[in-house]
Every structure is written in C-alpha cells, then in structure tokens.
Amino acid sequence: MEDFSKKYNMSDEELFSRVGSDQFASEKITAPRYSYWKSVFRVFFRNKINIVVLVILAVLVIFSFTYPAIIGYDDQVNPYLYVNERGGQHLTPTAAFEHYGFAVKWLFGSSKTGASTFDSIWNGARISISLAVICAAINMTIGILLGAIWGFSRRVDMIMNEVYNILGNIPATLFTAVMVMVFSPSFWTLVLAMTVFGWLGMAYYIRTRVIIIRDHEYNLASRCLGTSIFKIALKNILPFMTSVIVLEIAAAIPGYISSEVFLSYIGLGMSEVSLGRLIYEAQNAMVTPGWGWEFWTPVAVASVITVVLYVTGQNLGDASDPRTHME
Numbered sequence: 001m002e003d004f005s006k007k008y009n010m011s012d013e014e015l016f017s018r019v020g021s022d023q024f025a026s027e028k029i030t031a032p033r034y035s036y037w038k039s040v041f042r043v044f045f046r047n048k049i050n051i052v053v054l055v056i057l058a059v060l061v062i063f064s065f066t067y068p069a070i071i072g073y074d075d076q077v078n079p080y081l082y083v084n085e086r087g088g089q090h091l092t093p094t095a096a097f098e099h100y101g102f103a104v105k106w107l108f109g110s111s112k113t114g115a116s117t118f119d120s121i122w123n124g125a126r127i128s129i130s131l132a133v134i135c136a137a138i139n140m141t142i143g144i145l146l147g148a149i150w151g152f153s154r155r156v157d158m159i160m161n162e163v164y165n166i167l168g169n170i171p172a173t174l175f176t177a178v179m180v181m182v183f184s185p186s187f188w189t190l191v192l193a194m195t196v197f198g199w200l201g202m203a204y205y206i207r208t209r210v211i212i213i214r215d216h217e218y219n220l221a222s223r224c225l226g227t228s229i230f231k232i233a234l235k236n237i238l239p240f241m242t243s244v245i246v247l248e249i250a251a252a253i254p255g256y257i258s259s260e261v262f263l264s265y266i267g268l269g270m271s272e273v274s275l276g277r278l279i280y281e282a283q284n285a286m287v288t289p290g291w292g293w294e295f296w297t298p299v300a301v302a303s304v305i306t307v308v309l310y311v312t313g314q315n316l317g318d319a320s321d322p323r324t325h326m327e
Contacts, residue, residue, distance in 0.1 A: 065129075127273070128305075140199075140248070143200070143202025148238055243317055275301065
C-alpha cells in the first residue's frame with residue numbers, strides 16, 4: 001500500500017480526517033504543499049550529471065578568483081617577471097619543470113615573455129567571468145523590466161518598436177570597435193560597449209512573450225482596478241516567465257565570455273590579461289612546433305568554462321519549468 005503521508009509530506013491526520021455534516025468542511029480539498037524553488041532544485045539535483053557539472057563549475061569559478069589573489073597576480077608585473085630569464089621563453093610543461101623545478105605555476109609551460117601560462121590563464125578567467133557576469137546582470141535587468149513594460153503598454157510598444165528598428169540594425173562588432181577606438185581599450189570600456197544596446201535583444205524577446213499573456217483575465221481585472229502597468233508586469237507577468245528568463249541568462253553568460261574571446265582575438269579586446277587577450281597574443285604560437293601549449297591551454301580553459309556554464313544554465317532552466325515538477 002502506498003504511503004501517502006511520505007509522498008505528500010503531510011501527516012495522516014491532515015490527509016485522512018473525519019468530516020462532519022458541515023457542508024463547507026465537506027467541500028474542502030487537501031492538496032500537497034508546493035514550493036516552486038524547492039521543486040526546481042529537487043528536479044535539478046535529481047539528475048546526477050547536474051551535480052557533477054555544478055561541482056566542476058564551482059571549482060573553476062572559485063579557483064579563478066582565489067588563485068590570482070593568493071599568488072598576488074599583477075597585470076603590470078607578472079607577465080614580464082621572467083622576461084630576462086635566459087632560455088625561459090616558449091617552454092612546454094616538461095621543459096619548464098626541468099628549467100625552473102617542479103611548481104604548480106609551470107603546469108602549462110611558459111609564454112613568449114617567460115611568464116607562467118598557468119598563472120595568466122586563471123587571472124584571465126577571473127577577468128572574463130567578471131566581465132560576463134556584469135554584462136549579463138546589466139543587460140538582463142534592463143531587458144527584462146523594460147521588455148515587460150514594452151509588451152504590456154501599447155503606447156510604449158509604438159515608441160520602442162521604432163527604437164528597436166533603428167538600434168537593432170547597428171552591427172555589434174562595428175559599434176564595439178568604435179567604442180574601443182574612442183575610449184581606451186579597458187575592462188569598463190568593453191562593459192560599456194556590450195551594455196549600451198546589449199539589453200535591446202532581451203527586451204524585445206520578453207516583449208513578445210508578454211504580449212502572449214498580457215490579455216489574460218486576471219491582468220484585465222488588475223487594470224480595471226487601477227493597478228499600475230509596472231506593478232502588473234512585475235507581479236502578474238514576470239513570475240510566469242521564470243523558466244524562460246533562466247534559460248536566457250544561461251545562454252547570455254557563456255555568450256559574453258565567447259564574445260570577449262572573439263573581440264580580443266581580432267584585436268578589439270581589453271588591455272587586461274583576459275582569456276581572449278592570451279589567445280590573441282599566442283595565436284602565432286599555434287602553428288609553431290613546440291609552442292602550441294601557449295595557444296591551446298587558454299582555448300581549452302575558455303571552452304570548458306563556457307560549456308559548463310551553458311550546460312548548468314540550460315539544465316537549471318529546464319528544472320525551472322513547472323511542467324517538470326509533476327511526478
């Protein structure tokens with residue numbers, strides 16, 4: 001016999017109690033307790049692969065932020081710390097161990113200046129992840145809130161459609177190139193270039209989703225009662241799009257890392273030692289025998305970070321869909 005008390009997390013008294021002649025008590029229906037976010041994490045962690053991926057992501061992120069702080073990495077000093085070391089340039093891991101002795105910092109060999117590729121990669125990962133998270137936070141916040149109002153208000157819709165038609169056709173790479181040339185090629189310049197119009201695509205996507213549900217009866221009732229458009233969008237509409245928003249954020253963060261790597265690879269990146277900057281500076285080593293470690297190690301680390309972020313986000317987005325909470 002099935003144990004309903006464990007299944008619904010309710011006592012036997014709550015599930016099975018005598019109902020008297022009271023007609024209202026006889027019509028009362030007992031339903032299992034439901035917590036949205038508790039169900040999300042229950043579905044997410046039910047898949048063991050998600051646990052493995054999440055552990056990998058946590059290790060990568062923690063290591064990226066703690067290791068450079070522990071060793072005291074300095075963008076101005078570390079890349080040139082061994083520049084005068086005779087025979088210390090373009091070393092493979094084995095050659096670096098023979099030259100300097102065994103140390104963690106030589107696991108990926110040395111660069112053209114003799115710097116530790118291992119140290120540079122994790123500092124670059126810290127910068128690239130920080131850039132992606134900041135850009136995603138700004139663009140997602142503006143895009144979600146503005147998109148909700150855009151889709152709900154027909155007056156705002158008329159104005160924003162014209163704005164989207166004009167700004168949405170500006171090539172992102174061209175705009176970033178102009179920003180880099182006008183301002184200094186720094187971390188915050190790239191953040192500015194990626195967020196000036198970066199929210200527009202997300203806002204338009206949310207707008208189309210809002211239009212589908214804005215005329216539901218409860219929204220019409222709220223408008224009749226005088227509730228503001230902003231409050232309706234925030235309370236009545238956005239909670240129904242949680243899974244969609246999570247999926248978009250999941251794609252955005254690794255997307256910004258990939259964009260930073262690409263922009264740096266074509267010479268439009270930041271001056272800081274990011275993953276993209278390391279790949280850009282080591283591109284000549286890719287075709288030189290024995291120097292490939294300088295190029296492929298940052299490529300591999302960037303790929304692993306983006307893939308793990310994407311997989312984690314996609315699976316969390318799937319778990320955010322209430323339809324997956326049904327047993």
